[in-house]
Amino acid sequence: MQLVEQYIRLCAARPKEAFGRPLDITLAEVAAILCCTLRNATLTLKKMQARGWLLWQPGRGRGNRSVLTLVLDPADLLLSVAKELVQTGEIRASQELLEQYGQAWPTFAQHFSRWMNIQFGARITREKGSSGRVDTLRLFFDRPFAGLDPIHVLLRSQTHLVKHLFDTLVRFDPATKRVEPHLAFYWEADEDGTRWTFYLRKGVLFHHGCTLTADDVRFSLLRLMQQSFKHRWLARSIAAVDVRDDYVVTIRLKQRDELFLQALSKEQMAIVPRDYAEQMGEQFARLPAGTGPFRVVRHDDSMLVLEAFAPYFAGRPFLDRIELWCVPGMRQPELTEESMLVVDKAHPAYELADASWRDVVRQEQCFQYVSLNAAKKGPLADDAFRALVASMLSGAALRAALQGGREQAEVWGERMQQDTRLPDAKEAARLIAASGYRGEKLALYTYPDADHVEDAEWIREKAKEYGIVIEIRYASPEELAQPAVLQAADLVVDSANADERTELSLVEFLRAEALSITHHLDERTKAEVEQLIRQMGQTTTTEERQAVVRAIMDRLKARHLFVPLYANRIEMIAHPRLSGVSLDAYGWIDFRSVFLRE
Structure with missing residues (x-):
C-alpha cells in the first residue's frame, strides 16, 4: 500500500495532462515529493518501473536532469491493485484501499464495485488437458464471521x-x-x-x-x-x-x-x-475441525473458505469449494451467464432474469418479537401497564408500516391473534398513572442491523404517542447474550430460533440463557412454565406435547410477556443450471445438496 501512496504523491505533484508524457525532473525533486532519501527514492522508482507504473530515465553526469513518465492514471492503478488484492484473497486490504481512495477517485470506486459484483455465484473451472472440474460457490457477507465453535455460536x-x-x-x-x-x-x-x-x-x-x-x-x-x-x-x-x-x-x-x-x-x-x-484452545473457534461434509481451510477478516471433505462418511458433497467473502456495503451481485446465482427478488437484477430462472420461496419459521421484562422492578412489572404496552405494539400495524417482506408469523403452530383494542386516552392515562410510571426512560435493547433498527424505531415512536419514553440501546450479539444485559433491559427486540422441532424450539425460547424471555418471566409464570416443560418431557405422544405447548402459549399471552411481530418471507430466484437449491426453516440454503448442471 505504501508504494501506491507514493505513486499517487508523484501524480499529485505533476499536472494531470502529463500522464504518458516525459517530464524533466531531478532525483532530489522526486525525493522531496516522496519525503525520503535519494537512495530510497531510487529504490522506489525502480519498484514502480518494474510494475509498469512509470518509466524512469536517470540523468547522466552533473547537471543533467532525469526523465520521468507516469504511465498510469491513479484511478486505473488503484483499480488494478484492488483487483490484484482480491484475486490473491486479500479482500480486507482491497476494501481498505477503496475506503482510503474511493472518494478522491470516484471512477475507481465505480469500476471496482462493478467488477466485484460479477465475482459471485457458482462457477465451474477446469484445468487444461484435464476432464475434471472444480465447482465453487462464492458468496459475500458484510462482516467477518465470528467463531464457529458449536457450543458458542449465536447467530x-x-x-x-x-x-x-x-x-x-x-x-x-x-x-x-x-x-x-x-x-x-x-x-x-x-x-x-x-x-x-x-x-x-x-x-x-x-x-x-x-x-x-x-x-x-x-x-x-x-x-x-x-x-x-x-x-x-x-x-x-x-x-x-x-x-x-x-x-x-x-x-x-x-x-x-x-x-x-x-x-x-x-x-x-x-x-x-x-x-x-484441547490443543487449539480458543483458536478452535477460528479453525475448527469436525466430521462434517466441509472443512475450514481459511478463516480471517477477508474470507472464510470451506472445502469438501472427501472421506465424509455420509457421502462427499458435489461442491468442491465455498468462499464467503467479507465485503462491507456490498449490494446484490449482477446477473451474468458465467456466474450461476441465487438472487433475492428485492434486487433490481431480478427484472433481468428470464422465465427459465426458478423461484425459491419460503417463510422463515424464525420470527421477530419484542419481550417485556416482568421480572425487573419498574413499570413493566405492573400487569395492566404491561398489557397496555403489549397492545400498542401491534405486529399487524408494524408490518403495515414497515413492509419489506414482513409477514404474520406462525408461532409454534398457531397464528397468534393479538388483541389490538387499545383503551381510550383517558383510560390509558389512568393505567399509566396507576403503574407508577412517571415518564422515566424504558431501555429497549436490540442489534444494530437494519431490520432491528427499523423495528426498534417504530416501537419507540408508537410508545411516544402514549407518553411512554423509550431509549434504544444497540448491542452486539455477544453483548446482548449476556444475562446481566438482558435482565437490565425493559424491552428486547430479538428473533426466535424456531424450526420443525416445534416443542424443542419452544423450550429453547423459554430456557436459553442467551435469549431474553427466561430473564423476563416473573417468578410465578416461570414456575408454571417450568412445570409444563417438565410435563412435556414426560409425555409420549405428539398430541399430548402439542397440548402442553398450547397451555404454555396461553400463559405467555395472558401475562403479556412477548409480542410476535413478524416472520420474514424469503423470495429468491435460482439460475436454471443451479440445482439442489432449497431453503431451510432459517431461510438458508443447504450447501450439501447444491450442484451445477452442464
Whole structure:
C-alpha cells in the first residue's frame, strides 16, 4: 500500500495532462515529493518501473536532469491493485484501499464495485488437458464471521455453517419429523427412558485425520454442559456420560425426557475431536475441525473458505469449494451467464432474469418479537401497564408500516391473534398513572442491523404517542447474550430460533440463557412454565406435547410477556443450471445438496 501512496504523491505533484508524457525532473525533486532519501527514492522508482507504473530515465553526469513518465492514471492503478488484492484473497486490504481512495477517485470506486459484483455465484473451472472440474460457490457477507465453535455460536448464519462442518449423534429429518441415525447408527433406551446407549459408526474421520471415538462424544457433551451458558439448556436432563468402549457410549438422564433425542440433533450438540479442541484452545473457534461434509481451510477478516471433505462418511458433497467473502456495503451481485446465482427478488437484477430462472420461496419459521421484562422492578412489572404496552405494539400495524417482506408469523403452530383494542386516552392515562410510571426512560435493547433498527424505531415512536419514553440501546450479539444485559433491559427486540422441532424450539425460547424471555418471566409464570416443560418431557405422544405447548402459549399471552411481530418471507430466484437449491426453516440454503448442471 505504501508504494501506491507514493505513486499517487508523484501524480499529485505533476499536472494531470502529463500522464504518458516525459517530464524533466531531478532525483532530489522526486525525493522531496516522496519525503525520503535519494537512495530510497531510487529504490522506489525502480519498484514502480518494474510494475509498469512509470518509466524512469536517470540523468547522466552533473547537471543533467532525469526523465520521468507516469504511465498510469491513479484511478486505473488503484483499480488494478484492488483487483490484484482480491484475486490473491486479500479482500480486507482491497476494501481498505477503496475506503482510503474511493472518494478522491470516484471512477475507481465505480469500476471496482462493478467488477466485484460479477465475482459471485457458482462457477465451474477446469484445468487444461484435464476432464475434471472444480465447482465453487462464492458468496459475500458484510462482516467477518465470528467463531464457529458449536457450543458458542449465536447467530443463525454461524449455526448454518456449523451444520456443514460438524455432525451430531442423530439427525432430525424436517420432512418426516423423525430422528434418524447419524454418527450413531443405532441406539436403545431402558424401560424408564433414563439410560440411552449409542453405537457409533466405525471409521468416521475428523478433518484433522483422527478417528471418532466414544471419548470424543463424552468430551463434547461435557464441554457444552460446563463451558456454554448459551446452550447448556440442551443438556439439562443429562446426569452422566459413560464410555463403555471406543464405539459405545451411554448417556444417563436425571429423568425421562421425550425431547432428548431431538436435543441431541441440535447443531450445538455437535461432536468435536477432544485432542484437537484441547490443543487449539480458543483458536478452535477460528479453525475448527469436525466430521462434517466441509472443512475450514481459511478463516480471517477477508474470507472464510470451506472445502469438501472427501472421506465424509455420509457421502462427499458435489461442491468442491465455498468462499464467503467479507465485503462491507456490498449490494446484490449482477446477473451474468458465467456466474450461476441465487438472487433475492428485492434486487433490481431480478427484472433481468428470464422465465427459465426458478423461484425459491419460503417463510422463515424464525420470527421477530419484542419481550417485556416482568421480572425487573419498574413499570413493566405492573400487569395492566404491561398489557397496555403489549397492545400498542401491534405486529399487524408494524408490518403495515414497515413492509419489506414482513409477514404474520406462525408461532409454534398457531397464528397468534393479538388483541389490538387499545383503551381510550383517558383510560390509558389512568393505567399509566396507576403503574407508577412517571415518564422515566424504558431501555429497549436490540442489534444494530437494519431490520432491528427499523423495528426498534417504530416501537419507540408508537410508545411516544402514549407518553411512554423509550431509549434504544444497540448491542452486539455477544453483548446482548449476556444475562446481566438482558435482565437490565425493559424491552428486547430479538428473533426466535424456531424450526420443525416445534416443542424443542419452544423450550429453547423459554430456557436459553442467551435469549431474553427466561430473564423476563416473573417468578410465578416461570414456575408454571417450568412445570409444563417438565410435563412435556414426560409425555409420549405428539398430541399430548402439542397440548402442553398450547397451555404454555396461553400463559405467555395472558401475562403479556412477548409480542410476535413478524416472520420474514424469503423470495429468491435460482439460475436454471443451479440445482439442489432449497431453503431451510432459517431461510438458508443447504450447501450439501447444491450442484451445477452442464
